[in-house]
Amino acid sequence: MTDALDNAPLLELEVSEWLNHEGLTPEDLRDKVVLIEVFQMLCPGCVNHSIPQAVKIHRKVDDSQLQVIGLHSVFEHHEVMTPQALKVFLDEFGVKFPVAVDKPRDGQRIPSTMKKYRLEGTPSTILVDRKGRIRQVQFGQMDDFVLGLLIGSLLSEQD
């Protein structure tokens, strides 16, 4: 592996609450590729594109190889995009994969993980390799083929 990869940041989500799961641990992610779909439940690009895309990917690739995670990073209209509303959203939109609520920061608009990784907005996509290293952070809707290409590449990487 290259030095660049040795310096790649490791994934560490800051989470106030998990939905659809009791809480993923680093142990749960060991040796898996991880796809993190960062979204807000009232963001049109998320609801019309990225969430249906993540739901499809979750159905098509085995959980033992690829862990799909939603990260609800609310940076506006916090008063209506509550965890309670999010629960309803996940149920209505058929989201079965684990969803983490990005940890709010007292008196701040931007939540913790979003700030830490300097995410530009929603939707954003974070790809993590089998070693836990963040390999790609992308803002905006991603093409199905391109996302497949990136995930396929990470899945077959060898040390």
Place this chain on the structure above:
Amino acid sequence: MTDALDNAPLLELEVSEWLNHEGLTPEDLRDKVVLIEVFQMLCPGCVNHSIPQAVKIHRKVDDSQLQVIGLHSVFEHHEVMTPQALKVFLDEFGVKFPVAVDKPRDGQRIPSTMKKYRLEGTPSTILVDRKGRIRQVQFGQMDDFVLGLLIGSLLSEQD
């Protein structure tokens, strides 16, 4: 006009609140065709199909001929699909046409207009002719061409 049409029910919405408008009156609708998109803000078929369709129609047909109206008929998860959340939804999804909140009924799940017209769920589409008569009530997503055909037909009807 046929007797059947003479017996067609007239449109009368029961509304607790208007958004994007101070409140449409029968006078505002006089001699116009009216398209009512009945939706819930967390209903996938509404968010991914019917609301974008209504937004497109609202852009393409002049308000003086066709009045597009949203009717937010919440029959589940009332606690998170509040008027406050709806305001954010309309803003985020670029909905500029008037939206009526279907009047809740004390202790009942189904709101007033939904019950009155026996709507089966969301999305539903109601088409009203220039005389104020309800000419079509349809449950489920509608094809763009078919909806265009129905609206075009009502627009060019003569007495």
Place this chain on the structure above:
Amino acid sequence: MTDALDNAPLLELEVSEWLNHEGLTPEDLRDKVVLIEVFQMLCPGCVNHSIPQAVKIHRKVDDSQLQVIGLHSVFEHHEVMTPQALKVFLDEFGVKFPVAVDKPRDGQRIPSTMKKYRLEGTPSTILVDRKGRIRQVQFGQMDDFVLGLLIGSLLSEQD
């Protein structure tokens, strides 16, 4: 009817051959709205959009009200877009409505009907009212809703 409409040109196709039909006559079109899809069998916008759209419309609206017609107006690569190749195309793409071959002009690239109505290319759409008058000629792909709106409007016109 307005003077403008009194001056609208009447539909007169110049045809060298009919496929899927023994040959539509003015009598066959009497009192019907007519949708003419002008195409070439190797034009991407026709094959990927307008022909599937016409096939859908032909399935959805009754032949006694709306006559869908294809017009194969070849203005380039005449040597491979022959009537023989067109027959295979119609069969493979499930086109069941009558298709007219636009009459070639000796030594000229542009065929007769295309020249007569000054069509700019393919796909083009021609809409004819129940009186046989050409009411709309449009170059390029048409939106499903807009096309529905125009057809619905012509269908319910009264004298």
Place this chain on the structure above:
Amino acid sequence: MTDALDNAPLLELEVSEWLNHEGLTPEDLRDKVVLIEVFQMLCPGCVNHSIPQAVKIHRKVDDSQLQVIGLHSVFEHHEVMTPQALKVFLDEFGVKFPVAVDKPRDGQRIPSTMKKYRLEGTPSTILVDRKGRIRQVQFGQMDDFVLGLLIGSLLSEQD
């Protein structure tokens, strides 16, 4: 590598003519992943899905890593799907990658490569790894994400 892969058939196309290229040699494909899109120019699933998909992939992935090839395997209507007509098709549909004409067999409907690999029809997709081994043969339209996943996986395989 597993024994199964040691036994995987090697790619050997039987070609009567190349378009868009003077003729790819095994040398040209050395160490590349190869995507072969098997099609007929008048097959709707090819024209509306697989060819546009291959054009997109060809634009998105570098030729030095992934070689996209079209294989025109005509098994019906040979008289109109000639190399001459194919040339026009490729030009009109913006196909820039090399296209091989599957070698006809005297008096037989099915051409040589199609028979050799027992392809069931068009569209079909053949994926070849960096060692020249055929790793996947799939009949029918393929999902963008799934195809990306397979190609990405082959691209990052190590010996």
